């Protein structure tokens with residue numbers, strides 16, 4: 001099985017972190033390709049960043065279709081472009097937020113999310129609502145760190161994330177923590193040991209869910225709204241999307 005793990009931002013160090021975490025849990029026989037767009041934001045910390053990153057996600061899915069891919073992971077906690085990506089392939093496309101919510105709901109009745117900047121908490125809130133997990137999430141929290149601090153100041157970032165996770169454990173009456181950033185993919189053991197709660201991380205959860213979906217012979221339904229896009233002309237910079 002070949003899984004294409006797409007980091008929607010353009011920071012190679014974070015793509016490498018995500019790829020290593022994915023390979024650490026992948027089953028024998030699962031080949032992981034970790035990739036990122038050629039252009040776009042170095043980190044995704046706003047609605048604008050996310051909107052721009054979607055074009056990169058689409059490019060990486062189209063590249064995966066040309067190369068042959070059994071499943072795609074969108075490794076950003078906003079799951080940017082997930083429905084557009086699903087329209088472009090028969091393979092499953094799994095976002096790390098959706099994967100983490102499902103996994104956390106299997107091991108706890110309530111969880112809290114710890115993400116990076118306060119301003120991105122609304123993105124997680126919107127996803128909880130759209131995926132139907134609002135009831136399962138007690139609180140969305142932020143360690144108040146820029147996304148790239150995870151790569152550039154990892155020790156301080158880990159310290160702040162653990163502090164916020166400990167506050168969640170003390171205050172939120174939860175059974176699990178969900179890590180709200182693809183860049184946290186390598187931190188699960190350290191956080192779990194420090195906090196003493198099950199920690200669910202979206203990249204690794206998505207890998208195992210992708211293996212399960214493909215293993216059951218399932219993929220993105222092409223009936224209804226996730227059917228391939230109707231062929232039509234595109235003009236200007238998107239002309240190459242004409243009659244896909």
Ligand SMILES: O=C(O)C[C@H]1NC(=O)NC1=O
Nearest residue numbers: 043044076077116181182
């Ligand atoms: O929304 C966030 O804070 C995290 C999100 N941004 C990013 O560049 N990768 C992510 O997973």
